[in-house]
Amino acid sequence: MSKYYLNYLDELESEAIFILREVWTQFENPVILFSGGKDSILVTHLAKKAFYPAKIPFPLMHVDTGHNFPETIEFRDKTIKNLGVDLIVGSVQESINDGRVAEEKGKNATRNALQITTLLDVIEENKVDCAIGGGRRDEEKARAKERFFSHRNEFGQWDPKNQRPELWNLFNGKYFQGEHFRAFPISNWTEMDVWNYIKRENIDIPSLYFAHEREVVRRDGTWIPNSKFLKLDPNEEIVTKKIRFRTLGDITITGGDESDADTLEKIAIEVSGMRQTERGNRSDDKRSESAMEDRKRQGYF
Amino acid sequence: MIDNNQLLRFTTAGSVDDGKSTLIGRLLYDSKSIFEDQIASIENTSKKKGHKGLDMALFTDGLRDEREQGITIDVAYRYFTTPKRKFIIADTPGHIQYTRNMITGASTANVATILIDARHGVIEQTKRHTFIASLLNIPHVIVCINKMDLVGYSEKIFNDIVSEFEEIASKMQVQDVRFIPMSALLGDNVVNKSENMPWFQGAPMLHTLETMHISSDINKIDSRFPVQTVLRPQTEDFIDYRGYAGRIAGGIFRLGDDVTVLPSGFSSKIKSIDTMDGQINEAFAPMSVSITLEDDIDISRGDMIVKSNNKPSVTQDLEVMLCWLNDAPAKPRAKYSIKHTSNLQKAMIKEVFYKIDINSLSRNLEDKDLNMNEIAKVKIRTTKPLMLDSYRENRTTGSIILVDDMTNETVAAGMLV
Ligand SMILES: Nc1nc2c(ncn2[C@@H]2O[C@H](COP(=O)(O)OP(=O)(O)O)[C@@H](O)[C@H]2O)c(=O)[nH]1
Numbered sequence: 001m002s003k004y005y006l007n008y009l010d011e012l013e014s015e016a017i018f019i020l021r022e023v024w025t026q027f028e029n030p031v032i033l034f035s036g037g038k039d040s041i042l043v044t045h046l047a048k049k050a051f052y053p054a055k056i057p058f059p060l061m062h063v064d065t066g067h068n069f070p071e072t073i074e075f076r077d078k079t080i081k082n083l084g085v086d087l088i089v090g091s092v093q094e095s096i097n098d099g100r101v102a103e104e105k106g107k108n109a110t111r112n113a114l115q116i117t118t119l120l121d122v123i124e125e126n127k128v129d130c131a132i133g134g135g136r137r138d139e140e141k142a143r144a145k146e147r148f149f150s151h152r153n154e155f156g157q158w159d160p161k162n163q164r165p166e167l168w169n170l171f172n173g174k175y176f177q178g179e180h181f182r183a184f185p186i187s188n189w190t191e192m193d194v195w196n197y198i199k200r201e202n203i204d205i206p207s208l209y210f211a212h213e214r215e216v217v218r219r220d221g222t223w224i225p226n227s228k229f230l231k232l233d234p235n236e237e238i239v240t241k242k243i244r245f246r247t248l249g250d251i252t253i254t255g256g257d258e259s260d261a262d263t264l265e266k267i268a269i270e271v272s273g274m275r276q277t278e279r280g281n282r283s284d285d286k287r288s289e290s291a292m293e294d295r296k297r298q299g300y301f
Numbered sequence: 302m303i304d305n306n307q308l309l310r311f312t313t314a315g316s317v318d319d320g321k322s323t324l325i326g327r328l329l330y331d332s333k334s335i336f337e338d339q340i341a342s343i344e345n346t347s348k349k350k351g352h353k354g355l356d357m358a359l360f361t362d363g364l365r366d367e368r369e370q371g372i373t374i375d376v377a378y379r380y381f382t383t384p385k386r387k388f389i390i391a392d393t394p395g396h397i398q399y400t401r402n403m404i405t406g407a408s409t410a411n412v413a414t415i416l417i418d419a420r421h422g423v424i425e426q427t428k429r430h431t432f433i434a435s436l437l438n439i440p441h442v443i444v445c446i447n448k449m450d451l452v453g454y455s456e457k458i459f460n461d462i463v464s465e466f467e468e469i470a471s472k473m474q475v476q477d478v479r480f481i482p483m484s485a486l487l488g489d490n491v492v493n494k495s496e497n498m499p500w501f502q503g504a505p506m507l508h509t510l511e512t513m514h515i516s517s518d519i520n521k522i523d524s525r526f527p528v529q530t531v532l533r534p535q536t537e538d539f540i541d542y543r544g545y546a547g548r549i550a551g552g553i554f555r556l557g558d559d560v561t562v563l564p565s566g567f568s569s570k571i572k573s574i575d576t577m578d579g580q581i582n583e584a585f586a587p588m589s590v591s592i593t594l595e596d597d598i599d600i601s602r603g604d605m606i607v608k609s610n611n612k613p614s615v616t617q618d619l620e621v622m623l624c625w626l627n628d629a630p631a632k633p634r635a636k637y638s639i640k641h642t643s644n645l646q647k648a649m650i651k652e653v654f655y656k657i658d659i660n661s662l663s664r665n666l667e668d669k670d671l672n673m674n675e676i677a678k679v680k681i682r683t684t685k686p687l688m689l690d691s692y693r694e695n696r697t698t699g700s701i702i703l704v705d706d707m708t709n710e711t712v713a714a715g716m717l718v
Contacts, residue, residue, distance in 0.1 A: 004553065004585045005516040008308040008387040017589035018548040021529045025602055025643070050589070052577035053542060054534035137378045144377045163375065164711045165401060165626050167408040169548070170640045170702045174709040188389055190380045 009197050013046065016185040018169065019148055020050040020132070023183045024057060026173035027130040030183070031088060033119075033301060034060040034079070036072035037248040038205055039134030042194055043185055044079065045203050047132075059086035061131065063119050065111040066093040067229055067250040075206040090122030110253045116299045120156040123180060130173065130181040133301050138190045142293035148187055154178035156299035182301075195271050199264040209267065211244040211259040222255025246271075309515055312391040312406040312439070314399075314430040315416030320447045324416065324485035325379060325390060326356075331492035332507060334381035376406045385511040400659065400674040401626045403433050404714055408700070411515045413439040414506075419452045419482070423465040429659050431466075435473040436622060436676070436716065438693055440518040442478045443509060450484040454497040472662065474693075477513075481506050519586050520695045524552030525613065525688075526606040527642035527698070532591055544575055544591035545600055550642060550697040551690070552608070553585040554592065559609040562600055563688045568609055569594040586697075603644040605688040605698075613688045613698060619681040621701065621715035622692075623650075623671070629705070629712070631671035637712065638704040641687045642697065652680040671713075678718065692716035 006014065020043075023030050032047060034040045047056045060083075062076060080087045092111050095101045095118045104110060123131060137144045147163055149171045164172055173181055186194070198205060215226035217236050223243050224230070229252045232238070243256035244267070261270040292300075315321040328334075350356070379390040391406030393399070407413060413434040417427055434442055444466055452458045459482045470478060481490055482501055489495035490505040503509070532544040554560075558571045574584045575591045584590045592606065600606075607613060625631055631650060639648035653669040656677040671677055681701075692699030703713040 004521050005307060006588065007305050011308045011587065014548060014587055014589040018529070021546055021589075025530045049577040050546070051532060052591070053536070053539045053544070053575070054532045055536075138380045141377075144379065145375055161375070165405045165714070166711075167405055167702060167714045168697060168700045169409075170700065172640065172702065172704050172709070172711045174638070174704060174706075176709065188378070188380070190382065190387075192382060193387070 009193065009200065012186070012189055012193060013049070013197070015188065016043075016046045017050040019171070019183060019185040020047050022149075022171050022173070023130050023132055023185075024051070026171070027181065029126070029128050030058045030130040030132060031061040031126070031128050032056075032058070032132045033134070034062050034076065034087075035134075035248065035301075036062070036068075036076045036206060037134070038194060038198065038209065039136065039186065041079070041203060041205055042189075042198065043132060043134045044083070045201065046185060048083070056083055056085050059088050061088040061090065061122065061126075061128070063090045063115050063122070064092065065115060065250050066091065067111055067227075067252045069206075069208055069225075069248065069251045069254075071206050071208050072248060088122060088126055090118045092118045094118075095121065111250060112253065113295060113300075115301075116156075116295065119301070120299050123156065128180060129175065130183055132183045132185065134186055135182075135184045135301060136189050136191075136194075137187050140292045142296055146184055146187060148184055149173050150182045150184065151175065152180050152182060152299065156180070158182075158297050158299070160293070160297070192268075192271055195264070195268045199268050202264070206248065208245045208248055211242050211262045211266075213240055213242055214256070215239070216241050216243060216256065219255070223258070224253075224255055225251055227251045306386055307515060308387045308389065309412065309510060309513075310389045310391065310410045311412035311414055311443075311510065312393060312403070312410040313414045313416065314393065314403055314407075314433070315445075315447075316418075316424065316426040319416040319418045320485045321392070321416055324414075324445065324447065324483075324491065325392060327485050327488055327491045328390075328507065329379065329381050331488060332381055332383055376402050383507070383511060388510065399429070400433065400624060400676070403430065404437060404624050404626075407433060407437045407439055408696075408714070410437075410439050411518050412441040412443060412510065412513070413437075414443045414445055416445045416447050417462060417466070419446050419448045419458055419462065422458075422462045423469060425660055427466070428469050428662065431470055431475060432473055432657075432659060432662060435470075435475045436624075438474075438696060438716075440476055440515070441513055442475050443506065444478060444480045445485075445506065446480060446482045447485050449482045449489065449495075449498065450487055454482070454489075454495075456498070456500045459498075459501075479503065479509060481509065520551040521585060522552055523611055523613070523690060523695060524554055524558075524608040525550040525586075525690070525695065525698050526554060526592065527644070527688075528600055528602055528604045528606065529643045530602055531600065542593070543597075544593050545606065546589075546591045547643065548589045549584055549586040551586050551695045552611075553583055554606075554608075555583040560594070560606050561609045561612065562594075562598055563605045563607060563612070564615050564686050565598070565600075565604070567596075567598045569596040569598060571595075603642075605642065607688070613690045615686045615688050617683045617686050619648075619683065619687070619689065619701070619715075620718040621679055621681055622676060622718060623679045623681075623703075623713050623715040624676045625671045625673055625713050627705070627710055627712035628673055629708075630673070631713070636706070638706055639681070639683055639687075639701055640704065641689070641701045644687055646687065647684045648681050648703065650679050651682050654678040654680065679715075681715070689717055691718060 101114045216223035244259040261267045393402040393406035483490040529547040655664040690698040699717040701715045
């Protein structure tokens with residue numbers, strides 16, 4: 001076989017870099033949606049590659065629910081400093097204080113859905129015309145239909161039945177005033193690809209992904225971390241376990257798995273043997289069959 | 302996975318009920334690419350709908366509308382990985398809007414899989430799907446003759462369908478066609494070799510996908526580098542750096558190569574090929590790199606760097622096979638935006654030579670209105686010259702889209718003749 005072919009990771013990398021450069025040239029004011037999770041870290045790493053030796057020419061944007069893991073915020077601030085780029089923060093707490101949204105009630109209350117309003121508000125305030133996300137098509141069935149360049153109407157909504165056809169590598173990012181786009185450069189990556197690439201490139205990720213001792217409580221078949229937001233039921237008990245997180249969302253709803261995987265090698269091996277999808281531990285996705293699609297239509301990440 | 306494993310993209314086509322969803326479900330299930338919680342949710346839904354056992358087709362169901370109506374409405378992407386390759390499936394529905402959807406799914410595919418129901422043999426739809434595969438120049442075609450369990454696994458029926466298919470394919474330009482008799486429902490010849498068809502000497506579908514030669518699917522001869530953007534870091538370490546960033550669309554570039562910048566025609570030599578991981582001596586399609594030249598030339602997005610001894614044609618007059626993708630029909634002599642590689646210009650459809658009747662594959666010289674899902678050979682004139690190859694030679698530098706400036710929608714996809 002000739003040596004002039006790319007392996008799958010190099011091909012995915014090249015595709016993502018191409019898309020990031022398209023975003024930069026087709027839009028006035030793009031941002032990377034940075035959650036501190038591995039997918040947005042990966043997108044940021046790829047953006048570094050796309051514009052090297054120049055620095056990333058646009059800001060990172062974080063929608064802060066106020067229910068973060070402290071490690072995530074530390075990691076975010078370190079990343080910003082190293083890259084020398086600006087950070088835009090949208091605060092869900094402020095949206096609540098301003099009466100834009102109301103806090104959910106009850107034991108399983110989360111701020112997950114509230115993020116949509118905050119996100120759309122900061123997009124509008126900052127005149128962002130393209131928000132680059134780390135969404136992947138293998139994550140969830142509603143995401144499987146997502147385009148690389150995904151149009152949002154003036155209400156920030158997605159219309160999955162009426163998407164622009166996307167052919168070859170010709171991306172159409174044209175929009176009318178008030179509308180915006182979401183771009184998903186790692187659409188074609190699977191969870192396994194992400195880990196294999198993070199390992200190959202030795203990308204720095206938050207310590208939460210590695211197995212560590214933590215105070216947790218058993219809830220809905222997963223280990224929910226102890227935090228100042230946690231409301232215990234009488235029959236629930238806090239225990240210390242060695243766990244790691246497969247995805248990072250709010251500390252109130254992100255469950256961990258018991259694990260001994262404390263290096264990237266061990267994580268990659270563990271993930272390759274996993275028999276559950278990564279979002280299986282996220283109570284936000286368990287609410288109904290179409291929970292993700294419903295949120296996405298409204299403007300979710 | 303091993304470091305040199307490749308990525309293979311394939312698309313699936315078939316009429317409704319040929320077993321497309323079942324086939325994809327079977328591929329994912331038998332290659333152990335489906336997670337337990339997905340299986341559990343499918344078991345649940347299968348039970349609710351009153352199916353016995355697992356309904357494989359449910360694995361590929363996407364959005365709520367479809368789940369409720371039991372149909373597939375758009376292109377959905379699936380992923381699976383084996384120890385040999387990573388696969389991306391573009392799953393396109395076979396009914397309404399099939400042309401638009403199939404073209405979208407097929408545009409980047411290495412392989413088109415075409416399903417045929419063994420009981421019905423080659424039908425009109427098969428012809429259309431094969432025509433689209435040929436139009437989009439998909440390098441490989443796998444014809445899946447499905448539901449062999451319903452025709453007693455008959456070798457004769459299989460052979461008859463192969464002959465029928467070869468007959469229609471001989472009139473089109475399809476390359477590398479393979480035939481596989483299978484039962485997607487029962488799993489024969491999908492991942493595992495069928496015990497019911499010992500007469501079939503070929504490999505099951507997965508093995509075929511894992512081993513077919515795809516490195517030559519991308520043009521490695523005609524070097525083309527459409528410039529996406531110019532990188533000017535203006536930092537101390539890179540004070541005079543001026544890198545042209547882009548994804549190589551064809552061929553190979555090496556340090557010192559004599560190159561020409563189009564459309565200006567200025568010549569220079571390649572000084573460096575840069576990536577964040579360091580400088581490299583050569584780069585080939587489809588790598589994303591940044592190139593610097595020996596001479597200071599004014600280059601911007603939309604320009605193309607090519608080898609001086611191998612140039613594309615530079616012209617404002619394009620002959621294109623155009624597929625109309627929008628509800629609103631084409632407006633004669635109206636202006637559209639045209640997108641070709643990183644170039645964005647205005648364009649006008651000057652002339653419709655003929656439409657192709659996708660059922661009879663004959664040319665229609667009378668009716669020249671272009672409606673959704675129709676394909677025509679047209680002449681397009683652009684405001685500025687584009688750097689073009691024929692689509693047969695290069696799918697990247699030989700393709701265009703048209704965007705309607707009134708709606709911003711992508712209304713047509715075209716392949717340069
Ligand atoms: N007997 C038999 N039935 C099949 C086979 N493949 C699919 N089917 C059935 O054909 C019907 C349509 O299949 P489906 O996958 O939904 O078709 P699609 O419309 O092409 O996606 C379903 O009832 C399947 O169970 C096969 O190989 N043998």
